[in-house]
Amino acid sequence: MGKSSQWQGGRLADDDAESDTESYESEPESDLEKAEYARREPVARFRSRDALSAYSSSSRETSGSHQHLLSTSPAKRKSTFYFYKIPPRVVRYMNWALLSTMIIIAICLIRASYTSSRQVEMGTVEKSAPKPPPWEAFPFLKRYHGGIRTLIPKNKNTPEYPHDQAVMQNISISKQEIKPVPTSVPYDPYPKNEAEYAKKHECFLDAAETIKVPRVHYYPGVVKGFPEAVMGSYEVLGLRDDICFDRFGRLGPYGYGYSVKRGGLGAGLNGDREGADELWKVPDSTTEVDYSSIEWVKVQAACASKNAALFNPVEKPGQNLFLDLKSDGQQASQENSLEPEPSLVVDDSIVGKRDESRIPAAGANETNIDPETAQKNVTLLPRTAILIRTWWDFHYTTEDVIYLRSLIVELSLLSGGEFTVHFLVHVRDDNVPIWADKKIYNRILENALPAEFRGMGSLWSERQMGLIYGGIQESFFRDLPVHGVYRSTFMPVQYFSHLHPEYDFVWNLEMDVRYTGHWYHFFDQIRKWTKAQPRKGLWERNGRFYIPSVHGSWEDFKQMVRVQTEMGTESPNNIWSGLKSSTGNSIPGSRTAQSKSDKSIWGPEPPPDVLTNQNDDQPPTTYEKDKYEWGVNEEADLITFNPLFDPDGTTWFFTEDITGYNTTSSLPPRRAAITTTSRLSKRLLTLMHRETVLKRHTMFSEMWPASVSLHHGLKAVYAPHPMYIDRDWPPSYLAAVMNGGRNGASGGART
Numbered sequence: 001m002g003k004s005s006q007w008q009g010g011r012l013a014d015d016d017a018e019s020d021t022e023s024y025e026s027e028p029e030s031d032l033e034k035a036e037y038a039r040r041e042p043v044a045r046f047r048s049r050d051a052l053s054a055y056s057s058s059s060r061e062t063s064g065s066h067q068h069l070l071s072t073s074p075a076k077r078k079s080t081f082y083f084y085k086i087p088p089r090v091v092r093y094m095n096w097a098l099l100s101t102m103i104i105i106a107i108c109l110i111r112a113s114y115t116s117s118r119q120v121e122m123g124t125v126e127k128s129a130p131k132p133p134p135w136e137a138f139p140f141l142k143r144y145h146g147g148i149r150t151l152i153p154k155n156k157n158t159p160e161y162p163h164d165q166a167v168m169q170n171i172s173i174s175k176q177e178i179k180p181v182p183t184s185v186p187y188d189p190y191p192k193n194e195a196e197y198a199k200k201h202e203c204f205l206d207a208a209e210t211i212k213v214p215r216v217h218y219y220p221g222v223v224k225g226f227p228e229a230v231m232g233s234y235e236v237l238g239l240r241d242d243i244c245f246d247r248f249g250r251l252g253p254y255g256y257g258y259s260v261k262r263g264g265l266g267a268g269l270n271g272d273r274e275g276a277d278e279l280w281k282v283p284d285s286t287t288e289v290d291y292s293s294i295e296w297v298k299v300q301a302a303c304a305s306k307n308a309a310l311f312n313p314v315e316k317p318g319q320n321l322f323l324d325l326k327s328d329g330q331q332a333s334q335e336n337s338l339e340p341e342p343s344l345v346v347d348d349s350i351v352g353k354r355d356e357s358r359i360p361a362a363g364a365n366e367t368n369i370d371p372e373t374a375q376k377n378v379t380l381l382p383r384t385a386i387l388i389r390t391w392w393d394f395h396y397t398t399e400d401v402i403y404l405r406s407l408i409v410e411l412s413l414l415s416g417g418e419f420t421v422h423f424l425v426h427v428r429d430d431n432v433p434i435w436a437d438k439k440i441y442n443r444i445l446e447n448a449l450p451a452e453f454r455g456m457g458s459l460w461s462e463r464q465m466g467l468i469y470g471g472i473q474e475s476f477f478r479d480l481p482v483h484g485v486y487r488s489t490f491m492p493v494q495y496f497s498h499l500h501p502e503y504d505f506v507w508n509l510e511m512d513v514r515y516t517g518h519w520y521h522f523f524d525q526i527r528k529w530t531k532a533q534p535r536k537g538l539w540e541r542n543g544r545f546y547i548p549s550v551h552g553s554w555e556d557f558k559q560m561v562r563v564q565t566e567m568g569t570e571s572p573n574n575i576w577s578g579l580k581s582s583t584g585n586s587i588p589g590s591r592t593a594q595s596k597s598d599k600s601i602w603g604p605e606p607p608p609d610v611l612t613n614q615n616d617d618q619p620p621t622t623y624e625k626d627k628y629e630w631g632v633n634e635e636a637d638l639i640t641f642n643p644l645f646d647p648d649g650t651t652w653f654f655t656e657d658i659t660g661y662n663t664t665s666s667l668p669p670r671r672a673a674i675t676t677t678s679r680l681s682k683r684l685l686t687l688m689h690r691e692t693v694l695k696r697h698t699m700f701s702e703m704w705p706a707s708v709s710l711h712h713g714l715k716a717v718y719a720p721h722p723m724y725i726d727r728d729w730p731p732s733y734l735a736a737v738m739n740g741g742r743n744g745a746s747g748g749a750r751t
Contacts, residue, residue, distance in 0.1 A: 138727040143171055146223035148275070149178045154222050154242035161227040162549040162731045171225035181275050184217035184249045189240075189521035190414060196379045198310050200416040203303035205294060213413045214253030214286045216406075216518055217279055218243045229722030230734065231545050236554045236720060238525045245516060248276045254405040255291050263290025265398045296408055296421075297455035304417035311417070312380045315501040382504035382635070384419045384679075386411060387493060389510045391426040392448040392459070403514065404453065410519040419523075420503070423449060423457035424492055426485055430463035460492040468495055469692050477657045482698065487657060489676050489701035490688060497685035505635075507679045522721075527679075530639050530717040535631030536623065538717065539601035539671070539710070540565045542644040543745040545738040546720040549731040564744045568596025574742050598743055604713035607668035609661060611695050614687060617713040631715055638709050638716035639679040644671045645747030647703065652747070657700035670699065671706035673718070680705055687712055 143160040150173055160171055193199055205211040222244055234241035247268065248257050257276045258264035268276070280287055386407060396404075404421075411419035425448045427434055434441045441459055449457055465483040469491060472482050480487050493508055507523070515522055540561050551557040568574075574596070602623040604616045620630055647655035647670060654672075661668050688708050691697040699707055709716040725734075741747040 135727060135729060138729055140727055141227055141725075143223060143225035143227060144724075144726070146173065146225060148181060148219055148223075148244070148246055150224045151179070151182060151219055151221035151244070152224050153220075157222050157224060157226060159228045160225045161728060162230055173224060177224065181278075182219055182221075184219055184246075184275070184279060186215040187218045187243075187518055187521075188215065189518055189524070191524075197381070198307075198378045200310060201306045203299070203306060203413045203416065205289065205299055205413075207298070207302065211289065212286045213409055214289055215414075216245070216253060216410070217249035218245050219249070227724060228549075230549065230725055230729070230731065231547050231723040231738070232720040233546065233548055233554070234722050236546070237529050237722075239517070239522065239722065241722075246275065248273075248279050250516070251402050251406075252276065252279045253286075253289070254402045254409065255289070256402055258288050260292075262288055263292050264288065265291075265401060267398045267402075291405070291452065294452055295455075296453055300408060300412050300417075300420065300456070303413050304420065307416040309378075310381050311383050312502075312504065317499060317501070381418060383502055384505040384507065385496075385500065385503040386419050386421045386507045386509060387496065388421065388423045389426070389489075389508065390423055390448075390457075391428055392444060393428070394448075394511065396450050400511065401450065401452075407509075407519060411523065415520055419507075419520075421456065423453065424496060425449070425457045425459050426492075427459050427461040430461055432461065434459045434461055435464050435467065458496065460495070465491045465495075469698075472692070472696050472698060473659055475659060477659075477700075478653070482659055487700055488698060488704075490680075490685075490704055491692070491698075493680070494685050494689040494692065497680075497682055498689055501682065504682050505679055506682075506685065508676055510677065513677055526639060526719045526721070527635075530636040530719055531634065532632060533636070533715075533717050534626075534628040535619075535634075535715060536602075536626050536628050537562055537565070537600065538631065538715070539644070540598070540745075542640075542671075542716065542718040543646060543741075543747070544643055545735075545746055547731060547735045547738070550735040561744075565598045565600055568598070569743045570596075571743060573740055573748075596743070601710070604711060605669045606711045607661060609695070610668075610711050611687070611691050611697070614690070614712055617715075634715055635681065636679070636717040637681040637684040637714035638705050640673040640706070640716070640718050641677055641721055642673045642675055643718050643746040644673050644706050644716060645741060645745060646670075647672050647747065649742065650747055654700040654703065657703070659698045660696040668707070669710055670703055671710050671716075672700075672703040673706055674702060676701050678705065681714075684709060684714055687714075 141161050158171070203213060205213060220243055222242065226244075229241075251257070251268075255263070255265040255267075257268040257273070257279070259269065260266045388404070388407075408421045412421055425445065427444060432440065432444065434444060445457055445459055446454055448459070462481065462483050462485065465488065469483065474482050476482075477487065482488060483491065490508070493506060497503065497506055537558060541558065544557075544561060546554070546557055551560060600623055603619045606612075606616075619626070648667075652672070656667065658667060658670070684705060688704065691708060698704060706716055708714070739746050
């Protein structure tokens with residue numbers, strides 16, 4: 001049944017019209033970009049469709065059967081507002097950047113974790129700044145600089161330190177105690193002409209013998225409250241402690257305090273000069289010396305020649321294997337040969353006997369002998385060389401020149417030539433062939449020293465030592481060459497002694513060594529005291545600092561060391577004495593916790609591969625039977641100014657710097673003294689030279705002379721010279737720190 005249709009106001013009024021409209025509007029929009037267009041023209045399209053339907057005869061057009069069964073009204077879309085739309089390319093770049101950053105961060109974290117683990121394994125983890133050492137909390141002492149106006153006799157002085165009080169006492173100076181500047185006195189520590197020695201002749205600074213050698217001046221007494229030496233002792237060594245020096249009296253005789261125009265150094269012209277001019281007005285004093293024209297090599301040689309009768313005859317120099325080769329194949333004399341005789345008995349001239357011999361003085365330079373002296377037997381003195389260790393481009397300051405002049409004047413000229421000052425100059429460029437051409441040698445030597453000291457030196461280089469002492473195993477211990485000056489300081493000293501056998505002893509001094517007292521008085525008293533020391537318990541006493549305020553007298557100290565050695569102590573520092581060497585084997589002499597006592601050194605302590613048949617000293621009796629007699633009146637082969645400690649069981653850096661010895665089972669016994677300032681005998685230097693040449697043996701510089709002395713039974717002595725400190729250390733605490741090794745010895749538990 002057809003439905004009726006009619007026009008109403010130009011619009012098709014049909015029941016299906018509304019349905020058609022709904023069907024059209026419910027069609028889904030397939031393209032969002034056309035949505036706006038669809039919203040603008042729905043009515044037009046609807047009308048066009050209605051017009052066609054009005055003339056259609058198809059029942060599909062007029063029926064609603066073609067419409068969707070589940071048709072819904074169209075959803076209304078919300079329009080989205082974009083402020084800025086990021087291009088896709090930029091988004092991709094940002095994603096790549098973020099990913100790369102994450103990868104880099106991950107790699108850095110992995111690397112930091114690995115580095116931290118390695119640092120923990122190697123023990124190099126950086127720690128926070130350590131706390132200041134405890135001694136920095138101790139107050140400074142104040143009476144070192146009291147001035148010469150407060151001098152009082154030594155026996156009336158109350159020293160500021162050391163003291164028994166819990167708090168440092170305050171020593172004040174009243175105005176009444178400040179006195180005028182006292183008059184200085186010339187210092188003369190030299191022995192007078194004794195009957196057993198030849199006559200000593202006065203030396204001068206010029207060939208015409210018109211310029212007298214100036215004398216050091218001192219003041220009697222000490223500054224009020226002046227501290228005592230906390231380590232070592234004036235009294236034990238026989239040094240004077242009842243006098244003092246000021247800068248003008250000590251240094252003025254060598255050019256300090258007056259201008260260059262007057263022959264001085266131009267130092268000390270400003271500031272407080274009280275007492276400077278009075279130095280030259282004292283009776284028996286010389287005038288200011290013009291040092292501008294002094295040639296020390298000539299002055300020193302003239303003085304030694306003038307007093308040749310005082311000393312042993314000069315031996316034939318050793319063969320210089322580089323500058324003195326013989327074209328005819330002539331061999332070195334037997335005196336300089338390194339090989340022993342077939343009988344295995346070494347000539348005394350090789351090992352250097354220490355005893356002073358009584359022979360006619362005519363055996364010396366007869367032209368300088370008095371007739372009276374030639375008719376009697378006299379005791380001849382040993383000759384000693386003072387080796388100043390320097391290098392070819394060293395800058396000599398005014399203070400250095402004063403120091404060198406004082407050594408020459410006080411040790412050589414005023415002693416009558418008993419000492420000879422010589423420079424051992426290190427050429428730091430190994431490419432300079434100083435051993436091959438005398439012209440090169442002389443040119444470098446001339447430029448290496450100030451004009452007034454020219455002619456007093458010898459050159460050496462590390463490459464030269466490598467040629468002389470060839471065949472030594474190179475280990476580069478701590479990245480240092482075995483022939484270098486740091487590890488083998490005494491190689492050039494050994495060779496110097498080989499070329500100059502006329503010197504019975506050699507002092508090895510560096511350019512930074514200073515002494516505020518008189519050089520000759522110090523060296524002479526050191527020689528006498530070490531000569532008088534018995535060998536019994538000597539190595540054990542050598543290993544400890546002597547602190548009088550804690551240890552008492554020297555005799556008390558000797559007995560304390562004997563008890564510590566024989567009985568042992570309960571010191572907690574003993575726990576480190578069982579340390580193993582890096583080879584995994586026990587170090588010789590390593591003690592276990594069950595053994596508290598130490599073995600006393602009595603005679604040679606050689607390792608298995610030591611150079612044998614060297615006429616080593618043997619004890620005349622057993623240790624128990626000796627009454628402190630062996631070694632008395634015997635010159636020391638080695639004198640040091642620091643204790644000879646046993647590096648076994650310590651973590652000292654160079655304890656295993658040992659070259660040429662068989663260390664597969666154990667390390668050789670050894671001793672060491674910090675710093676190389678020491679006196680060495682010709683006998684010791686010859687043994688060191690032979691050990692190095694024939695057995696390829698050597699050790700670290702500070703360990704080599706003492707260890708050779710230990711191996712061959714030579715007499716080595718630590719001289720407890722006076723030492724001061726600037727803070728108020730409790731003496732017992734100081735003793736525990738300085739002697740912090742096994743059984744009260746020095747060296748420290750963990751140095």
